Amino acid sequence: MRVATWNVNSVVVRLPQVLAWLGTAEPDVLCLQELKCSTDAFPYEEIRELGYEAQAHGTGRWNGVAILSKVGFEDVVRDLPDQPGFQAEDSMIEVREPRAIAATCGPVRVWSVYVPNGREVEHPHYFYKLKWLDALRAASVQDAAGERPYAVLGDFNIAPTDADLWDPSAYEGMTHVTAPEREALAALQGTGLQDVLPRPLKYDQPFSYWDYRQLAFPKNRGMRIDLVLGNKPFATAVTDAYVDREARKGKSPSDHAPVVVDLDL
DNA sequence: ATGCCATTCTCAGAATGA
Numbered sequence: 001m002r003v004a005t006w007n008v009n010s011v012v013v014r015l016p017q018v019l020a021w022l023g024t025a026e027p028d029v030l031c032l033q034e035l036k037c038s039t040d041a042f043p044y045e046e047i048r049e050l051g052y053e054a055q056a057h058g059t060g061r062w063n064g065v066a067i068l069s070k071v072g073f074e075d076v077v078r079d080l081p082d083q084p085g086f087q088a089e090d091s092m093i094e095v096r097e098p099r100a101i102a103a104t105c106g107p108v109r110v111w112s113v114y115v116p117n118g119r120e121v122e123h124p125h126y127f128y129k130l131k132w133l134d135a136l137r138a139a140s141v142q143d144a145a146g147e148r149p150y151a152v153l154g155d156f157n158i159a160p161t162d163a164d165l166w167d168p169s170a171y172e173g174m175t176h177v178t179a180p181e182r183e184a185l186a187a188l189q190g191t192g193l194q195d196v197l198p199r200p201l202k203y204d205q206p207f208s209y210w211d212y213r214q215l216a217f218p219k220n221r222g223m224r225i226d227l228v229l230g231n232k233p234f235a236t237a238v239t240d241a242y243v244d245r246e247a248r249k250g251k252s253p254s255d256h257a258p259v260v261v262d263l264d265l
Numbered sequence: 266a267t268g269c270c271a272t273t274c275t276c277a278g279a280a281t282g283a
Contacts, residue, residue: 010272061273117282212270249267
C-alpha cells in the first residue's frame, strides 16, 4: 500500500491540485495539513468521487488536518490526548487548535499532525511547540511499541538535522533547527519510531518545503520538515519513499510537496 | 522554464507562516 503526507496550505484553494495528485499518485492513505477550512467546509464530495473517504478536523482560518482513505476508517480520534492549547499574549483563554487526527486505515494506524510553528525562539509559541511535541510523544508510546504498523505523518516544523537544510547558516538562531526542538523530536522517535527518509527525485536532499519567495524552489532552497515516523512493523514494510517535488511546480502550488511511502502491506 | 509571497477574514490590512 501507499501512504503519503502533504501540507496543502488551504485545501479549498489547492483542491484541483489535490484531486489531480490523487488521480496520478493513487495513495491508499493521504494525510493533509493546513486545511484552513472548517470540518464542515471540507470538500468531501469531490474527494469521494475519486474513491476516497475523508475524516477532517478544522475550525476555519488556520491549521486543520485530515486523513483521506481508500481502505476505510476505524477508531478516528481528533486531538491528541492532553493536547495543549495556545494562549495568545493578549488573550485570557487557551485555545486548543485542530492539529492532530488519527485513524486506523486497513493495516496501518496513522496520525496526521501539524506541529506548531514556534514563530521565534523563546516566544510563547515556541514553548507551546515543545509542549505540543511532548503530548505527541506521550500519545505515541503505546502504538509505537505495538505489533500493528503505526506512523506519525505530517508537518513537524522541525528539520531533524543540518542535512535537512539547504544552508544551515541561514537558520542560525531560528526555530525549526534548535536543540530543544530536535531533542523533542528525538524523544518522540525514542518511543520506537524511525524517520523514514525519502529519496529526492532531483538534487541530493529530499526537501519537502520551499518558501514562495525569492525563487526558493527553482534554486532548491528548501527544508525537510514534513516527516514520516514509523514503528518497526511499519518501517520494515517500507519498499520505497520519495518526495514528489513535481507537485511543487505549476500554477498556484502549495509551498510543501507530498512525502510518499510505499509499503509491503 | 520549476520563476521572484500566499491565504483568510473582513473589506485594506492584519495575522500567520518558517
